[in-house]
Amino acid sequence: MQFGLFDNEHAHAGARDLALPGAAVSYQPGWLSADNATAIATRLKSQLQWHQDTIKLFGKLVKIPRLQVWYGDTNTVYSYSGLTLSPHPWQHDLKVLRDTLQAHTGGHFNSVLANWYRDGKDSMGLHSDDEPELGPQPLIASVTLGQPRPFAFVNKQTKARTTIVLEHGSLLLMQGDTQRLYQHGINKTTRQVGERINLTFRYVYPYSA
Numbered sequence: 001m002q003f004g005l006f007d008n009e010h011a012h013a014g015a016r017d018l019a020l021p022g023a024a025v026s027y028q029p030g031w032l033s034a035d036n037a038t039a040i041a042t043r044l045k046s047q048l049q050w051h052q053d054t055i056k057l058f059g060k061l062v063k064i065p066r067l068q069v070w071y072g073d074t075n076t077v078y079s080y081s082g083l084t085l086s087p088h089p090w091q092h093d094l095k096v097l098r099d100t101l102q103a104h105t106g107g108h109f110n111s112v113l114a115n116w117y118r119d120g121k122d123s124m125g126l127h128s129d130d131e132p133e134l135g136p137q138p139l140i141a142s143v144t145l146g147q148p149r150p151f152a153f154v155n156k157q158t159k160a161r162t163t164i165v166l167e168h169g170s171l172l173l174m175q176g177d178t179q180r181l182y183q184h185g186i187n188k189t190t191r192q193v194g195e196r197i198n199l200t201f202r203y204v205y206p207y208s209a
């Protein structure tokens with residue numbers, strides 16, 4: 001098993017490593033029970049400080065196609081696409097998930113980016129989570145609630161595309177050289193689809209003021 005940081009084999013029953021050369025990605029459907037995942041999604045929708053950010057894309061201001069919000073320890077700051085996100089203080093469910101993920105993986109997470117895809121028009125373009133504040137080989141834990149949507153990995157060198165449907169209550173772990181070698185994203189779809197919340201727990205190296 002690639003994920004040497006796991007010390008409790010039973011907790012990882014049902015996890016499988018994706019066949020992505022050079023990367024380290026594992027996928028575990030049903031990491032949360034369906035009922036628990038549904039209850040958490042309902043609370044997150046009403047309790048998080050969701051907003052739709054505007055970013056500069058090729059010199060134009062555009063609204064990003066989803067709602068998002070950043071939670072974390074007070075000394076974390078996250079920048080991407082010209083946006084600088086300061087964290088909101090931990091909401092209860094996010095903190096419980098953070099603590100559970102730390103116990104589950106042996107890794108550390110001091111922040112989480114929450115994304116709410118309201119329908120098939122909401123999406124996330126191909127990108128790598130390779131900002132310097134995440135370090136060279138970040139461990140990123142991605143929890144999905146709600147509508148299953150295809151999640152694409154594209155190999156930066158070969159352009160080979162691998163798609164995996166991230167299901168309700170699933171956990172995707174990315175680590176090692178995954179961000180260096182691959183991009184990932186969520187395409188728009190013209191299908192009628194329900195809403196989906198994704199949580200990516202990360203460790204951001206604290207800034208020194």
Ligand SMILES: O=C(O)CCC(=O)C(=O)O
Nearest residue numbers: 113115129151186198200
């Ligand atoms: O919604 C997802 O599954 C992916 C989210 C993502 O890639 C990110 O937040 O960086």
Ligand SMILES: [Fe+2]
Nearest residue numbers: 127128129184
């Ligand atoms: Fe990402």
